[in-house]
Amino acid sequence: MTLVKKETVAQSVAEMLLHVRAIKLSPDHPFKWSSGWNSPIYCDNRIALSFPEVRSAIKAALVEMIRQEFGEVDAVVGVATAGIPQGALVADALGVPFAYVRPEPKKHGMTNQIEGHLEAGQRVVVLEDLVSTGGSSLKAVEVLRASGVTVVGMAAIFTYGLDKAAENFQNSGVTLAVLSNYDEMIRKALEKNYITSDQVAALASWRMSPDTWGK
């Protein structure tokens, strides 16, 4: 078994996401997030699904991370919608059941909030695309816990590394494992000339106060 250093994975995943423009940086012309925040970064990992080599590399890295951090799991559960595709791929690679959690119960039919078939007592890992404050991801964990399964932790592709997220995960008692993060991504973006050294300060300041930045 090859143990790859976390920093190496974080740097290589950041490089891939920047390369396929799943992560876009624009410190001088900020993005407006749906939350109302202004931000120098926009992250859409779904773009990576359209690049087979990147998609496969991320799948392999998620599988390796889940094995290292959580050991054997009985099922993989994706957070709808963005966590579903990589969640299904990871479940396939691990040879375990897959299910997914909707943000709200389905309005019609069987009014399911968990889609698929899970059994009480199963040890499941939750698969998330992207963690900002962790609010929606942790809501999925609550739904799963209420159903009787044991959530051993959450695996995500990228995190902004916000203090609020750390606090929310701690309060929920959920271990979060991520492939890459904001700080490693900024380092790689600077190295590969996606940004200039002048822009690093603006990117760093956003992470400190994302709710008031640029206002």
Next chain:
Amino acid sequence: MTLVKKETVAQSVAEMLLHVRAIKLSPDHPFKWSSGWNSPIYCDNRIALSFPEVRSAIKAALVEMIRQEFGEVDAVVGVATAGIPQGALVADALGVPFAYVRPEPKKHGMTNQIEGHLEAGQRVVVLEDLVSTGGSSLKAVEVLRASGVTVVGMAAIFTYGLDKAAENFQNSGVTLAVLSNYDEMIRKALEKNYITSDQVAALASWRMSPDTWGK
């Protein structure tokens, strides 16, 4: 290359879906669909995602069907949400890009209706879970065509085989390839004693007039 007869695939997929209770039959106590229809059948193929052997068999059958019916494709596009997991697995097996189409454009962020990265002129196959009248599936096709890609056809796991669906697909000029269908499923359900021969007539009559059945 092994050419498996369509009827054999249709029967074996129906058997698997019945076995894991992804397809439930209840002619004596009908289900109420969200459309308001009463129906003797409820189909939730997402259940099959939680059974690795069934999930893999369906993936392999979809890949084989796509190769036979549509040849080489440049990308697989899932119809959200149910078409996403098997869509991602099929794209992975074919080694081609994956994207998915939402029922409506996203309300915030980049307001995407197509998630992922497609390029004009690409030959794409649309991956759908289940076809009833085909309305939502064909809306996804329209969105894709408007984006400039060529939709070579749609691959689905199961169809109820309704006349309305045949009419809708014909009007849209979309070729639909399915792994299994209502008639083959009824045959298999009878053979495996999920239903009695007395119940076959009720199931057959639903397919003839699904909008008025049981009212």
